[in-house]
Amino acid sequence: MAIARRQHEHRQRTADRLKVLDSGLLPAELTEMGLYYRSKAYKDLSQNQAARAGMQQVANAGRYAPRARRGLANLARLAGDFLTALAAVPTLGWKGRHHRVLGDIL
Numbered sequence: 001m002a003i004a005r006r007q008h009e010h011r012q013r014t015a016d017r018l019k020v021l022d023s024g025l026l027p028a029e030l031t032e033m034g035l036y037y038r039s040k041a042y043k044d045l046s047q048n049q050a051a052r053a054g055m056q057q058v059a060n061a062g063r064y065a066p067r068a069r070r071g072l073a074n075l076a077r078l079a080g081d082f083l084t085a086l087a088a089v090p091t092l093g094w095k096g097r098h099h100r101v102l103g104d105i106l
Helices: 011-023 028-044 048-058 065-078 082-092 098-105
Strands: none
Touching: 011 028, 028 048, 028 065, 048 065, 065 082, 065 098, 082 098
8 A cells, every 4th residue: 555655645644654665474476576666765755875775675586676786776877876776787688778878876
């Protein structure tokens, strides 16, 4: 429900609703999805450290991994860490929109 509402409410409210993730009671797939969207909300709130930590938890494997890796490259770019962002581009692949990310960096 929190994820469906996230387009229509303030990102802080979305992040607050997704605190259910901290309970550890959700199945892995729902936890992965929730972590990804909570990280996006943190990014929109300029809480980049929290966003980066959440994206790193999702980036290794699973359905949202390509999106999380793209998010990490974007967060590195926003922080001015262009070398890290550029190093991430080859790992993104088509699903991670590597050409788009490279264009954003350049």
